[in-house]
Amino acid sequence: xxxxxxxxxxxxxxxxxxxxxxxxxxxxxxxxxxxxxxxxxxxxxxxxxxxxxxxxxxxxxxxxxxxxxxxxxxxxxxxxxxxxxxxxxxxxxxxxxxxxxxxxxxxxxxxxxxxxxxxxxxxxxxxxxxxxxxxxxxxxxxxxxxxxxxxxxxxxxxxxxxxxxxxxxxxxxxxxxxxxxxxxxxxxxxxxxxxxxxxxxxxxxxxxxxxxxxxxxxxxxxxxxxxxxxxxxxxxxxxxxxxxxxxxxxxxxxxxxxxxxxxxxxxxxxxxxxxxxxxxxxxxxxxxxxxxxxxxxxxxxxxxxxxxxxxxxxxxxxxxxxxxxxxxxxxxxxxxxxxxxxxxxxxxxxxxxxxxxxxxxxxxxxxx
Amino acid sequence: xxxxxxxxxxxxxxxxxxxxxxxxxxxxxxxxxxxxxxxxxxxxxxxxxxxxxxxxxxxxxxxxxxxxxxxxxxxxxxxxxxxxxxxxxxxxxxxxxxxxxxxxxxxxxxxxxxxxxxxxxxxxxxxxxxxxxxxxxxxxxxxxxxxxxxxxxxxxxxxxxxxxxxxxxxxxxxxxxxxxxxxxxxxxxxxxxxxxxxxxxxxxxxxxxxxxxxxxxxxxxxxxxxxxxxxxxxxxxxxxxxxxxxxxxxxxxxxxxxxxxxxxxxxxxxxxxxxxxxxxxxxxxxxxxxxxxxxxxxxxxxxxxxxxxxxxxxxxxxxxxxxxxxxxxxxxxxxxxxxxxxxxxxxxxxxxxxxxxxxxxxxxxxxxxxxxxxxxxxxxxxxxxxxxxxxxx
Numbered sequence: 001x002x003x004x005x006x007x008x009x010x011x012x013x014x015x016x017x018x019x020x021x022x023x024x025x026x027x028x029x030x031x032x033x034x035x036x037x038x039x040x041x042x043x044x045x046x047x048x049x050x051x052x053x054x055x056x057x058x059x060x061x062x063x064x065x066x067x068x069x070x071x072x073x074x075x076x077x078x079x080x081x082x083x084x085x086x087x088x089x090x091x092x093x094x095x096x097x098x099x100x101x102x103x104x105x106x107x108x109x110x111x112x113x114x115x116x117x118x119x120x121x122x123x124x125x126x127x128x129x130x131x132x133x134x135x136x137x138x139x140x141x142x143x144x145x146x147x148x149x150x151x152x153x154x155x156x157x158x159x160x161x162x163x164x165x166x167x168x169x170x171x172x173x174x175x176x177x178x179x180x181x182x183x184x185x186x187x188x189x190x191x192x193x194x195x196x197x198x199x200x201x202x203x204x205x206x207x208x209x210x211x212x213x214x215x216x217x218x219x220x221x222x223x224x225x226x227x228x229x230x231x232x233x234x235x236x237x238x239x240x241x242x243x244x245x246x247x248x249x250x251x252x253x254x255x256x257x258x259x260x261x262x263x264x265x266x267x268x269x270x271x272x273x274x275x276x277x278x279x280x281x282x283x284x285x286x287x288x289x290x291x292x293x294x295x296x297x298x299x300x301x302x303x304x305x306x307x308x309x310x311x312x313x314x315x316x317x318x319x320x321x322x323x324x325x326x327x328x329x330x331x332x333x334x335x336x337x338x339x340x341x342x343x344x345x346x347x348x349x350x351x352x353x354x355x356x357x358x359x360x361x362x363x364x365x366x367x368x
Numbered sequence: 369x370x371x372x373x374x375x376x377x378x379x380x381x382x383x384x385x386x387x388x389x390x391x392x393x394x395x396x397x398x399x400x401x402x403x404x405x406x407x408x409x410x411x412x413x414x415x416x417x418x419x420x421x422x423x424x425x426x427x428x429x430x431x432x433x434x435x436x437x438x439x440x441x442x443x444x445x446x447x448x449x450x451x452x453x454x455x456x457x458x459x460x461x462x463x464x465x466x467x468x469x470x471x472x473x474x475x476x477x478x479x480x481x482x483x484x485x486x487x488x489x490x491x492x493x494x495x496x497x498x499x500x501x502x503x504x505x506x507x508x509x510x511x512x513x514x515x516x517x518x519x520x521x522x523x524x525x526x527x528x529x530x531x532x533x534x535x536x537x538x539x540x541x542x543x544x545x546x547x548x549x550x551x552x553x554x555x556x557x558x559x560x561x562x563x564x565x566x567x568x569x570x571x572x573x574x575x576x577x578x579x580x581x582x583x584x585x586x587x588x589x590x591x592x593x594x595x596x597x598x599x600x601x602x603x604x605x606x607x608x609x610x611x612x613x614x615x616x617x618x619x620x621x622x623x624x625x626x627x628x629x630x631x632x633x634x635x636x637x638x639x640x641x642x643x644x645x646x647x648x649x650x651x652x653x654x655x656x657x658x659x660x661x662x663x664x665x666x667x668x669x670x671x672x673x674x675x676x677x678x679x680x681x682x683x684x685x686x687x688x689x690x691x692x693x694x695x696x697x698x699x700x701x702x703x704x705x706x707x708x709x710x711x712x713x714x715x716x717x718x719x720x721x722x723x724x725x726x727x728x729x730x731x732x733x734x735x736x737x738x739x740x741x742x743x744x745x746x747x748x749x750x751x752x753x754x755x756x757x758x759x760x761x
Contacts, residue, residue: 025657028650029650029651029654032651032654033647033651036643036644039643040640043636043640047636050632051629054625054628054629054632055625057625057628058397058621058622058625095414097412097414104410105410105412106410106412107412107413107414120621122620122621122624122625123620124620140408140411141410144410170617170620171619171620171621172401172402172617172618172620172621172623173402173619173621174411174413177410177411177413223512225539226539228538228539229398229489229491230397232396232397232490232491233393233394233396233397236393236396237390237393237394237629237633240389240390240393240714240715241390241633243713243714244382244386244710244714247713247714248382248637248640248644251375251706252375252379252640252644252647254375255371255372255374255375255644255648255651256647256648256651258371259371259372259648259651259652259655260651260654263651263654263655266658266659266662270658270661314643318636318639318640318643319636321635321639322632322635322636322639323632323636
């Protein structure tokens with residue numbers, strides 16, 4: 001190792017470790033900057049999936065319906081599940097018009113309760129039906145049925161089915177007019193096959209659209225339709241939130257960067273005597289720049305890693321506190337964070353040096 | 369420092385307001401409250417199949433509609449549309465005819481406003497034509513119905529209900545129906561002034577435990593508080609009072625889920641504002657620390673001239689406070705401008721800045737500045753004046 005090189009390293013080490021807690025201030029400032037950049041970027045990337053998840057709670061975003069008077073093919077459910085991305089929820093519905101004991105017509109729907117329960121979480125029920133002869137009765141349909149023997153009778157083309165009411169359901173929409181029973185029992189009773197699939201596809205608009213295309217190829221004779229109001233609202237909110245997050249990320253990053261920049265600059269200016277002495281004993285501008293920039297680089301690298309860790313933690317905490325699901329740390333953010341903090345630190349070191357260069361070392365040493 | 373305050377102000381202002389803005393975006397989902405006659409008949413309908421008209425006898429009165437704007441939370445009602453349905457023979461098929469408002473001018477007192485499905489359901493799309501005129505008439509043919517009839521309908525063709533205005537795609541039952549102005553269906557069904565259902569889109573507050581309580585079992589004070597909060601339930605309650613013999617319900621799919629989205633978004637923005645505040649505090653305190661360390665010679669001189677630690681500390685604290693107040697004021701102004709800019713750029717409407725934010729911002733600026741410089745001041749006070757003045761420290 002050449003003398004020159006070992007001297008450089010010696011000065012670098014002295015600059016970092018031999019100056020009390022001066023480098024600590026620079027380190028803390030840079031760590032704060034790196035933390036905020038990491039946290040904001042992680043949240044920016046994580047937000048969309050979290051919001052998409054929120055919108056899934058609305059229920060189905062695609063429906064597959066048989067043309068009027070027809071039913072779906074027998075293997076439709078497996079087929080749909082096969083072409084859809086994993087995590088999709090497919091709920092079959094079969095409909096028949098039955099007569100209650102007072103003679104009024106009521107729509108009876110056969111469905112899979114366990115799947116419906118995870119699709120339509122907003123249904124106001126006291127408990128979900130589980131047994132074959134249990135039913136969920138819409139609040140508007142309830143006055144039309146009369147109870148006897150702990151249940152009520154429904155009549156479909158001469159065949160009577162004795163059902164037990166597990167709960168009533170309140171939704172504020174047409175579900176309140178219906179009576180829901182489990183699909184196997186419904187098929188045994190009426191012989192009617194499912195005519196509608198309500199599907200919830202995870203993800204953003206693009207995933208939903210590609211799912212619709214796949215379903216259309218799989219069921220050419222059926223009507224595959226997006227639930228447009230849901231996709232519309234989801235798209236509007238997510239586009240807006242993306243812009244809000246981008247604006248806040250830029251604003252916060254810029255402010256923190258400026259604050260850090262001024263702190264670093266003044267800490268370099270404070271060391272103008274070191275600079276003057278180095279110049280006076282004959283080091284070139286390049287070497288001095290190298291020493292100061294080297295110091296800044298080391299501090300920035302350590303701060304970037306520390307900031308990445310703290311920032312990922314902060315983002316995870318914010319999202320955990322808010323969405324009850326943490327955003328996972330993104331390794332893709334790290335290069336950006338390193339680049340930002342290194343650029344910030346090196347720039348903050350070199351700009352004041354360029355200023356000092358115009359002054360004679362003697363002048364600085366005299367204290368002018 | 370000023371920038372820090374400005375950004376913190378902007379973040380808080382945007383964070384507080386973002387909920388309201390997103391609430392409006394969410395309302396593009398459509399109605400969240402429905403009003404219908406109390407003794408409406410059971411709706412027997414599966415998909416496009418419709419066994420009989422939704423209601424036998426009971427109707428709401430169209431003439432009561434403008435009073436929706438007169439309820440306590442009238443300003444939170446963004447849009448509403450009445451619906452009346454019947455069936456008619458059309459081209460040899462029995463088809464559903466839906467009457468509604470498209471973009472109707474209504475008056476309540478001196479206030480004029482426009483409402484209808486175009487505002488309520490922004491996803492309804494008219495192709496090959498224009499929206500019908502509420503007064504002048506016009507027929508929208510559902511896009512699937514038009515396909516099934518196999519007749520090359522075009523805009524301007526005459527039907528028994530009026531001229532064809534265009535073709536409607538909604539993704540719902542309307543695609544298999546004729547959609548016309550309300551007055552046309554009232555005439556067709558011979559039900560003047562009648563309305564089956566009213567769908568209302570209102571800005572609401574996310575539901576909490578208090579909102580779910582039964583208003584009839586509350587004491588007077590609680591009832592007032594419940595009545596005067598814009599919960600979906602209380603707005604529905606007020607609508608029910610407006611229409612005699614009606615029931616009003618929240619549409620749970622819309623009302624329940626938008627609450628979750630809203631509270632998540634505003635919660636996150638506030639947490640981000642908080643985090644940016646803490647970051648600004650740290651950055652400011654680092655800046656304060658360097659400036660005070662730079663002035664250690666001053667401290668040494670003052671000490672050697674006999675100043676006590678209290679005098680010096682109070683000098684620095686006063687300076688910091690003045691700085692904080694000035695920075696707070698300028699930062700608040702700047703932050704308001706930034707928040708406005710963000711609001712206009714993203715939501716095409718300004719962000720409301722409450723003056724109540726100003727004292728909070730200045731207090732926070734004071735806290736951050738004094739707190740941030742405390743450590744540096746303590747260190748400066750510990751310095752030995754002799755060493756400092758000699759220039760060795």
